[in-house]
Every structure is written in C-alpha cells, then in structure tokens.
Amino acid sequence: MSNQFKTTSERVTKIAALLSLLLAGLIVLSACMGYVKIGFVDIVRIIAAEITGNHNLTAHINDKFPAIQETWTAIVMEVRLPRILTCAIVGAALALSGVIFQGILLNPLADPYTLGVSAGAAFGASIAILLNLSASFVSIPLFAFIGAAFTLFFVIFLSYSGRSPSPALSSNNLILSGIIVAAILSAGISFLKYVADEQVAVIIFWLMGSFASKTWTDVLVTITFLIIGGAITFIFARDLNLISLGERSASTLGVDTKRVTLILLITGSMLAAVSVSVSGIIGFVGLLVPHIVRFITGPDNRLLIPISTLAGSILLLMADTVTRSILPHEIPIGILTALIGGPVFCWIFKRGTIR
C-alpha cells in the first residue's frame, strides 16, 4: 500500500499542477473575452506590469507589440480581473464547502446549502434590500453573511435537542434541523418579496446570483476566508475521512467527533456564507464538483480537498465566462450552473455511480 499510496499522491500532485496551470490560463483567457476583445499577450503584459510595477511592459515595445491603451488596463484591472478572481475563489470555496458537508453529513448528496445557510443569507440580503440599505455598498453582503451565520448557529442549536434519539450533531439531526430552518426562512423570503413592492425585482435578481461589478474588496474578503478555511479543512482531513464512516466508528478510532464536526461545520458554513454574500445563490458547484473529483482521487479527503478546490474554481470561472462574454445576453450565473449542473447530475445518477 505504501507504493500504492505514493503513486496516488504523485498522481494527485500532477493533477493539481495541471489544474493550476489550466486555472491560470483560464484566468488570462477569460480576461481577454468580453465586449472589448483584448489579446492574450496584452493581458499577460498588463498583469505583469501591474504585478512588477514596471509600466514599460505596457508601453510600445516594437511594431508587433504596440503600446496598450490606458482604458484597456483599466478594463482589465478594475472590471474584469476582480470579477474573474472573485468567481474563481467562490468556485473554490463552494467546492471545498461541499467536500466538508458531504463528509460530515455522511452523505455524498449533501451540499453547502443543506443546512439552510443559503436561505439564511438570502433572508438577510432580502431585508437589506427591502430596507433600502443598498445605498451603502457593503450592506447587502454584510446582511447576507449575518443571516447565514445566524442560521448556522440556530441549526446547530436545534440539532442539540435533548430528547432526540440520535446524538447531538449527528448527521440526521443536522439535516433535519437544516431542512426545518430553511423551510421557515423560504417562507420568510416569500413574505419579504410580497411586501417588497417595487424592490421585488432587486431581491429576485440578487437571489439568482451574479459576479457583475465585483471589486478588489470582494477578492480580498473571499480569498481570506478561502485560505483560512482551506487550512483548517486540510488540518482535519484525516479526521474527516473517519467521520465520513459514521460518528460511532470515528469516535472509537480516536477522533473527538463533536469538536471536529463543530469546527468543520463552522468552517464549511462560513465558506458558503461568504460565497453567497458576495455572489448570491449558486447551486450545484458544491454538490457536483466533489462527486466528479472523487472519480479521480477516490474518497480520501487529503487528496479530494485540494483537487476539488481547484476544479470548483475552474468550473465556475468557465460558467461565468460563458455567461459574461459568449452568450448574447448575460444570464444569472446561478441559473446557468443549475441548468448545466442539473442534467450532468442526472446523468451521473442514472449511470449509478453516485459516490
């Protein structure tokens, strides 16, 4: 097995390197595309100039590489890159969150929204929109995040219910609590939509998810959460393997299941919450990516975590690029992922290879 394990981890390193390259290429390619077409080389020059601070790179080099217009630099640096990077980071965060939830809930069908985090975020955002707080630009994401966090803690509180036959924080309790809370919140959202009057369109559009007009602040916030979340998840990766076999087994094999479950639950939910708050509700990434990746890496979370994170970011960025610059009209990314992800999931399900 020593050898077998080694080759698996070598293979995964290779896949990870390949996916990183693919992601980097996709980021540049995606920055080329849009209303103004900018060449691949020019994008590389603009990015290199910004990173190194050497603005000669964007100046006239020779006839083959003429000077790059100021507006192009502005488009790439202020409009496209923040959006592209936010999208890639959110994709990674959703996939990572999916891996965590599938492990904790012992259920390959769980996703970041199983515990009602998305409903909580949507409720928070709807309140912010209804109260017309959107004038100050942070308030909607902030309210969404607060809504998600409150939901999470309420779900955890519920799943500690005293007389339930299954122990606190068991997957059954969590899933049930999540469904109950999400049902209440969706009713709440419907009510808010009903009273929202003219604002109803804003709420509906927000719920569909979009990466339009993201800023460097969004990039910074999401990447901070992703790095912290990724580190915590990786630390507990082996414990998560055991937890995915069931609480009692994990506990007898020396995992402090309550503590680890709680830590991972909060980590996964925070990743989902921050994703929802910057970009609205984007389904299927967190459900589908870990599934597809498990075909390649197997169920071992030490391999599944890094590869899923990369794959999630690539897939969501591809979807966003399609909706932003290939389709004649931009459609909300949440709709696109559901329209593509749904049928793919049906196909996997029918093949009987749900893992």
Added chain:
Amino acid sequence: MIETKKISFGYAEKPVIKDISLTFEAGKFYSILGPNGCGKTTLLDLMIGHLKPISGKVVLKIAGSHFITNSNRQSIFIKNINKKDKSVKDTNKNQIKCSDVSREKDILSMSKREVAKHIALVAQNYNINFPFTVKEIVMMGRHPYISRFANPSKEDFDIVSSVMERTGTDTFAHRKITDLSGGERQRCVFARALSQDTPLLFLDEAFSNMDISHTITLLNLVKKEVKSQNRTVVSVFHDINLAAIWSDELIFMKDGQVAACGKTDDVISEEIIKEVFHVKSKVEHNRYSGVKQAYFQGYK
C-alpha cells in the same frame, strides 16, 4: 482490565441501564447475552465512553508499561506474528512483571485518542457510504497512532498487512468497501479493530452477517490473542451456543440489569434462558464442543 462501577443510563421514566457493576479481567473472553433492547449495546457504549452514565463511572485499569509504551506493544505483537507461538510464554512473563504497576483512569477523563489505543469496537452498524478501499479502511485502525501530518510508518503497514492476512481480508484488499457484501464488510471492520492493536476488544454482534467458517476463524483468532497476549474481549452475542463455546464467562442481561454472570458452564442453564428469553430449552454438556449447549424445540 475494565470495570463498571454502579453505572446507570437513561431517563427517570425509562431507564436503559440500571446500576450495573461488572469487572472484565485481562486474559478472558466475555459474552453478553440478552433479548433485543435489553441494553447490551448501550452498556458497550457506556464502557467505551461514547455515552455518559447518569450515575456511576467506568474505570479503565492500565496495567503498567505493557500498555503504555506502544512501540513495546507493537514489537511484542510483531514478534508473535513472526515466531507464532514460541514467544507466547515470554510475553506472558513480561506482562505479569509489568502488571504490578497499574493505574486507574475514568474513561471519560481520557481523550478519544487515548481511549482508542486501549479499546477497539466492532460496531453493529458497518454501513459505509464512501468508496474507500478495504486496505484504506483497515489502515484507519492505525489512526490513533499516527500523528496529524505524518504518513503511516513501516510498523503501521506491517501490522495492517499481518491483520489482513489473518482475517482473510487480504484477498480483496484493493476492492471498494461499497462493492462488498455485508459479511465481507463486517470482516473489514473487524480487521480495522484488530489493527488498532488494543488490550480490550468489544464486539457488538460482530458476526451477525458472517458465514460460519469466517465466524469460527475470527473467533479462534481473537480467542488466541486473549490467551497469548492477555487481552480482554467483550462480545455481544445472539447465538447462545457460539457464545458458550468461545467465552470464559457469560453475562445474561434483562431490562438493563445483569440477570446472571459467571463462568460459562456455571451460568448457562435452562432456568436462566427461560428467565431472560422466555423460551423453553434443554441444556446439556456436548462432548464435541466440550461445553454445555442449549437445544430448542421446533414446531410439531
């Protein structure tokens, strides 16, 4: 050695375990028998620290350096594998010398990892949703010994392959656990518990889905370790006759209490089976098994 001191569990109106005090000594195979819902599994859960008793406590007696220095244990273990029975006497001597120094510990005061180095459990529920390979599953038994960022050592691999060979799980080592039959899965989970290499082994209906040949193989395997390495096995059984053949002592449970316990041949009787299970039987010494067996009457 593990001891329950007047433990109770459940709610006031519905007690599950009532005031049970039992001592499980090293070098003995115990079986717990009783009807469905009499609290057998709960008792095991309390003893492993998975549930917290509402009164009383569970005490683990850690016998000297034998159990503390794990590398020492492993080397004894591996020596036994290599030399088979030759080193058994040495090991026993070693244990007697060490057992003078013993410490008592409340199971709830120990970390999960520490408990996992002392008690392994083969649980009733062995449903696994994720397609780990059999070898990966068995390697998980080494979890308490591997530090967070380390990879399994050569010793871990040696123990795993030796356990897999002895449990016959090596024949499907690279298959996915989700593709196996119930009995095969149960053998994997059994192998995982053995690879934990603990002085105490709890079996919760561990043979319920296994064919008779594997049941006998595994029972002989653990019985041998009980005798040669002074381990303790506590097994929940439904089959009274299998329990009688392999157990040194039997514990009959009824309604969360101990109905009878003691040496197998002393305890097993027509009266106790009638009292606990409400069935008529005939208990006789069987020359082939070498122990008393219970016989039942069918429909006529």
